[in-house]
Amino acid sequence: xxxxxxxxxxxxxxxxxxxxxxxxxxxxxxxxxxxxxxxxxxxxxxxxxxxxxxxxxxxxxxxxxxxxxxxxxxxxxxxxxxxxxxxxxxxxxxxxxxxxxxxxxxxxxxxxxxxxxxxxxxxxxxxxxxxxxxxxxxxxxxxxxxxxxxxxxxxxxxxxxxxxxxxxxxxxxxxxxxxxxxxxxxxxxxxxxxxxxxxxxx
Amino acid sequence: xxxxxxxxxxxxxxxxxxxxxxxxxxxxxxxxxxxxxxxxxxxxxxxxxxxxxxxxxxxxxxxxxxxxxxxxxxxxxxxxxxxxxxxxxxxxxxxxxxxxxxxxxxxxxxxxxxxxxxxxxxxxxxxxxxxxxxxxxxxxxxxxxxxxxxxxxxxxxxxxxxxxxxxxxxxxxxxxxxxxxxxxxxxxxxxxxxxxxxxxxx
DNA sequence: GTCTATATCGTGATAGAC
DNA sequence: GTCTATCACGATATAGAC
Numbered sequence: 001x002x003x004x005x006x007x008x009x010x011x012x013x014x015x016x017x018x019x020x021x022x023x024x025x026x027x028x029x030x031x032x033x034x035x036x037x038x039x040x041x042x043x044x045x046x047x048x049x050x051x052x053x054x055x056x057x058x059x060x061x062x063x064x065x066x067x068x069x070x071x072x073x074x075x076x077x078x079x080x081x082x083x084x085x086x087x088x089x090x091x092x093x094x095x096x097x098x099x100x101x102x103x104x105x106x107x108x109x110x111x112x113x114x115x116x117x118x119x120x121x122x123x124x125x126x127x128x129x130x131x132x133x134x135x136x137x138x139x140x141x142x143x144x145x146x147x148x149x150x151x152x153x154x155x156x157x158x159x160x161x162x163x164x165x166x167x168x169x170x171x172x173x174x175x176x177x178x179x180x181x182x183x184x185x186x187x188x189x190x191x192x193x194x195x196x197x198x199x200x201x202x
Numbered sequence: 203x204x205x206x207x208x209x210x211x212x213x214x215x216x217x218x219x220x221x222x223x224x225x226x227x228x229x230x231x232x233x234x235x236x237x238x239x240x241x242x243x244x245x246x247x248x249x250x251x252x253x254x255x256x257x258x259x260x261x262x263x264x265x266x267x268x269x270x271x272x273x274x275x276x277x278x279x280x281x282x283x284x285x286x287x288x289x290x291x292x293x294x295x296x297x298x299x300x301x302x303x304x305x306x307x308x309x310x311x312x313x314x315x316x317x318x319x320x321x322x323x324x325x326x327x328x329x330x331x332x333x334x335x336x337x338x339x340x341x342x343x344x345x346x347x348x349x350x351x352x353x354x355x356x357x358x359x360x361x362x363x364x365x366x367x368x369x370x371x372x373x374x375x376x377x378x379x380x381x382x383x384x385x386x387x388x389x390x391x392x393x394x395x396x397x398x399x400x401x402x403x404x
Numbered sequence: 405g406t407c408t409a410t411a412t413c414g415t416g417a418t419a420g421a422c
Numbered sequence: 423g424t425c426t427a428t429c430a431c432g433a434t435a436t437a438g439a440c
Contacts, residue, residue, distance in 0.1 A: 118320030161363025
């Protein structure tokens with residue numbers, strides 16, 4: 001049971017240790033959040049020693065930052081979606097994001113951020129800043145209606161709610177249903193928040 | 203600085219240690235989640251020693267369970283709301299829940315559960331079970347439309363999204379706006395999920 | 405009942421051999 | 423570059439004095 005026997009993942013002979021660590025880190029952070037992720041486990045998944053994390057990334061913080069940076073930049077994705085105007089934007093937005101999140105490779109950094117933000121104040125700052133600056137801010141600028149910030153934030157809350165239900169808490173039937181089912185059901189919600197008539201009390 | 207000088211909260215002379223611990227625990231768990239909460243801090247807030255936690259509750263698990271059990275039972279709250287029928291249920295549901303969550307006394311157990319569920323698998327099980335059994339299940343039984351489970355789950359995802367935005371990540375302007383603003387804006391969303399015409403693809 | 409002191413463990417980081 | 427061994431620290435839980 002205590003045989004050395006290193007290297008167990010699919011990675012055959014390439015000794016791209018750094019890349020292997022990043023890959024394992026994204027998976028672990030996505031599954032357990034920042035605080036819940038153990039460096040030793042990440043290293044074990046990558047088939048290398050835990051000391052290499054410090055060697056390559058300086059520490060846990062650096063590894064987390066590097067793993068998050070691997071995300072497909074959603075800012076340009078949003079820009080692209082916005083170029084087609086705001087008609088049907090809700091559906092298109094949700095469809096694109098679901099496609100991204102359903103793929104463990106590109107989606108786990110986001111799930112990791114949401115998970116980590118719940119218990120880690122710095123991660124919450126990161127997520128809040130990212131949402132406001134990269135996503136909601138851009139969307140708010142593109143919509144031509146009163147209270148664009150509130151509208152974008154409401155849409156964001158529904159998107160985060162979907163992430164929580166589908167990827168974090170895994171509430172059925174949302175967790176396992178077809179993406180298009182969600183697009184059809186909650187796309188209109190997003191569209192109403194963005195351009196529809198929402199009562200803006202206060 | 204190292205003077206004993208115990209007892210600092212508002213609780214003047216009653217030595218209800220157990221109650222003080224529960225009160226402090228709800229606040230801490232609500233703020234930092236299960237994993238992020240340190241028993242020493244809870245004890246310090248309560249003005250007693252950390253060892254008392256084990257004495258009264260057997261350990262961290264027991265303290266968490268006891269603190270969660272203090273929640274105003276939302277099952278009967280939902281039952282009461284359901285008695286008035288499903289017309290305007292979305293608004294009434296959201297108004298009642300916001301009133302509850304905005305009060306640190308009654309709302310923090312929920313926020314604590316949501317926070318903890320993000321990194322702690324057992325807390326996620328707890329939250330999922332609670333949602334499905336106590337909340338969404340009851341709501342699903344009360345609505346007379348196709349796919350009641352999906353409808354209830356969608357409503358739940360929007361409610362959790364509001365919790366995340368308002369209490370956990372604190373995204374503006376949702377975090378600080380008037381409750382009635384939210385009721386007016388997202389109440390119709392809930393109503394549509396529950397009884398409106400949502401496209402139920404797949 | 406309440407506190408002090410301590411046992412025990414898990415984790416992140418580091419020094420140094422190979 | 424990579425691993426072994428270890429340190430330093432913080433956390434829960436427990437034994438026992440008062």
